[in-house]
Amino acid sequence: MPSLSRRCSNEDCRLPFRVHRYDATLSLSTPAGIIRCPHCGHAIPADANSIFLTHALSSEENRVFIHQESQELARSRR
Numbered sequence: 450m451p452s453l454s455r456r457c458s459n460e461d462c463r464l465p466f467r468v469h470r471y472d473a474t475l476s477l478s479t480p481a482g483i484i485r486c487p488h489c490g491h492a493i494p495a496d497a498n499s500i501f502l503t504h505a506l507s508s509e510e511n512r513v514f515i516h517q518e519s520q521e522l523a524r525s526r527r
C-alpha cells in the first residue's frame with residue numbers, strides 16, 4: 450500500500466505523521482476523503498475515493514522524514 454510522510458497543515462501543529470492510503474470500499478467505519486492528524490485531530494480534505502489511516506512517526510521514520518525534507522529544501526533553493 451502506498452504511504453507517505455507529511456506535515457499537519459494546522460499552523461499550530463505542523464507535526465509530521467505517516468499516511469497510509471486505502472480503497473474506500475475496504476472500510477465502512479472510517480470516513481473517506483479525510484486525512485486526520487494523529488497529533489491534533491485536524492482534518493485535511495483529500496481524495497474522496499480513498500480512506501486514509503495515519504499514525505505518528507517513529508523516531509526512525511522521523512529521522513528519514515527530516516532528512517528528505519532538508520534535501521527538498523536544498524533542491525528548491527537551487
Ligand SMILES: [Zn+2]
Nearest residue numbers: 457462486489
Ligand atoms: Zn496536527
